[in-house]
Amino acid sequence: MSAGSRKSKATTFILVHAMLLVVSVVVVVPLLYLVISAFKTEQGFLEYLFLPKGDGFLGIDWNELTTDQIERLFKGDIGIGRALANSIFLSATTAVLGTLICAAAGYASAALRFRGRKSFEWLVLAALIIPPPLLIAPSYQWLHTLGLLDSYAGLILPAIAPAFGVYLFRQATLQSVPSSIIEAARIDGAGDFQIFAVIALPMLRPMVGAFIIITFLAMWNNFIGPQIVLQSAEKQPLSVVIYQTQTAYYSDYGLLMAGTLVSVLPVMILFLVLQRDFISGLASGAVKG
Amino acid sequence: MNAKAKPKSNFAPYMLIAPFMVLFIVFTLVPLIQAVPLATHHTFGPSATQYVGFEKFSQALHDPRFWTAMRNTLLFTAGSVFIQLPVALGLAMLLNKPGIKGRGFFRLLFFSPQLVGLVFVAVLASVMFQKQKGLVNSLLAGGADWLRGLPLLHANSWLPSRSDLLGIPWLETLALPTLIITALWMYAGFNMVYFLAALQNVPRELEEAAMIDGAGPWKRFTNVILPSIRPVGIFVVLLSVIGSIQVFELAYIMLREGVGVQDKGLTLVTYLFKSGFEIGDLGYATAIGWVIAVMLAAAAVTQRVLQRREMTA
Numbered sequence: 001m002s003a004g005s006r007k008s009k010a011t012t013f014i015l016v017h018a019m020l021l022v023v024s025v026v027v028v029v030p031l032l033y034l035v036i037s038a039f040k041t042e043q044g045f046l047e048y049l050f051l052p053k054g055d056g057f058l059g060i061d062w063n064e065l066t067t068d069q070i071e072r073l074f075k076g077d078i079g080i081g082r083a084l085a086n087s088i089f090l091s092a093t094t095a096v097l098g099t100l101i102c103a104a105a106g107y108a109s110a111a112l113r114f115r116g117r118k119s120f121e122w123l124v125l126a127a128l129i130i131p132p133p134l135l136i137a138p139s140y141q142w143l144h145t146l147g148l149l150d151s152y153a154g155l156i157l158p159a160i161a162p163a164f165g166v167y168l169f170r171q172a173t174l175q176s177v178p179s180s181i182i183e184a185a186r187i188d189g190a191g192d193f194q195i196f197a198v199i200a201l202p203m204l205r206p207m208v209g210a211f212i213i214i215t216f217l218a219m220w221n222n223f224i225g226p227q228i229v230l231q232s233a234e235k236q237p238l239s240v241v242i243y244q245t246q247t248a249y250y251s252d253y254g255l256l257m258a259g260t261l262v263s264v265l266p267v268m269i270l271f272l273v274l275q276r277d278f279i280s281g282l283a284s285g286a287v288k289g
Numbered sequence: 290m291n292a293k294a295k296p297k298s299n300f301a302p303y304m305l306i307a308p309f310m311v312l313f314i315v316f317t318l319v320p321l322i323q324a325v326p327l328a329t330h331h332t333f334g335p336s337a338t339q340y341v342g343f344e345k346f347s348q349a350l351h352d353p354r355f356w357t358a359m360r361n362t363l364l365f366t367a368g369s370v371f372i373q374l375p376v377a378l379g380l381a382m383l384l385n386k387p388g389i390k391g392r393g394f395f396r397l398l399f400f401s402p403q404l405v406g407l408v409f410v411a412v413l414a415s416v417m418f419q420k421q422k423g424l425v426n427s428l429l430a431g432g433a434d435w436l437r438g439l440p441l442l443h444a445n446s447w448l449p450s451r452s453d454l455l456g457i458p459w460l461e462t463l464a465l466p467t468l469i470i471t472a473l474w475m476y477a478g479f480n481m482v483y484f485l486a487a488l489q490n491v492p493r494e495l496e497e498a499a500m501i502d503g504a505g506p507w508k509r510f511t512n513v514i515l516p517s518i519r520p521v522g523i524f525v526v527l528l529s530v531i532g533s534i535q536v537f538e539l540a541y542i543m544l545r546e547g548v549g550v551q552d553k554g555l556t557l558v559t560y561l562f563k564s565g566f567e568i569g570d571l572g573y574a575t576a577i578g579w580v581i582a583v584m585l586a587a588a589a590v591t592q593r594v595l596q597r598r599e600m601t602a
Contacts, residue, residue: 138324256412
């Protein structure tokens, strides 16, 4: 290899990393802005963009920062504590039930033989193309008929049987649960439920992790659902409460950013715990897809 | 033992799919079937309805707001496909270069805006794109001041003034570009993950062979890389089109009154939502829902045709 080519390689190396750093800044600045603004007073928000200059550590006036906004969120009439609890309950319930239901159906359609299996597979594939916006208005009318408006059941029950979940778990079973293992367990006298719960589910772990994140995030960020189904203020999750805060406290940016930060942190933590499963599940699905 | 296990396996599969089937029928299939009659009714809230035949569809055809929403939605979709996806592919190619330090870290970092979630990204963006005190305009004004301070540019008048930059109406008349920029920030890293997974499956020898044959970077990109990632590319385009046609939360939460000034950021799902739940006409909302359904079906069929051509080629 010539010296010139080595030199151009080094230039490329520096150039590529410089570009990555620029993109990183673009990605990080809004996130940083969100975190910093959550600790500013209303006045402070208007006076400086990021951190206030001063005599403190790193030339920043740390005393200007405050947790007042976060305290206001929990103490005042905004009631973000209750909204946070509502969101956690709704999302966790949906994630656990949805994952179990989809894993069971997906496993059955991939690994077990039964009459009507072909029709079931066809149904799941057909259901993938049902467009959610089409169901918004009829679902509202139907939930009204069923008497499920303003109840958590009206929000959770429609969310825990997504067809794409069955499809994902069917693919994952075909890929990572060998039929020889199922056969061997059956010969040893294990029943189908036992094989599913004790043998298949642990082997499906990456997909379970990915799907828990997907369903949890979907409910956490569900905005149109609670807007339509829930009426009582004390039942609303964070997504709606933050939106209402935005409308009611229009120019109270610090408060708004504090509320957003409180809403986003639990999801970030869940993701960091499960991210290895998530990225590998997402990536394998894409390549096979 | 074996004889005992056999009859069990006949009944177990049905028990395993039963919870899904029951919920799917009650909460997806029934509303789907009801979407047919509901689109032919005029409603005032959930219970008062009146049969009007296909009037709701002709109402849409003659409704200028509906066409504004259609135009905005298609432009937003075009922005996703022609701006956001090339950026995502570019990022993936940067990260796929051999010898990148901290590849996993960058991948997680670029993906992270996705984790903030639509509603909360929309709230954050609505603050950042504010006219006078928002971060975006403040940074633009600061950048212009800095440029003015440079000796060579000192007397230049082509730079917009500070007050012009602070007054850029992102959430008002520039609603649509603002939506596209926000979606770019949020989803480029997400789509990059797909592209990166596809690129990592392209054998490096293939590119090296092309390089030895004297193919330049652009030739290598169009003749080696693009064909190799085509299947994933088609899949990502489809996902992006499907998601963009359904854009709602970003627009509804970010923009002034949920639509921007003069409906500049009104989208189809926003209009569906407003028709059904602010005006109370569930029939009209459902008719708009059918239009969206046809658009999504068209996108899916196009993808199938492209993929089939792939297989026969």
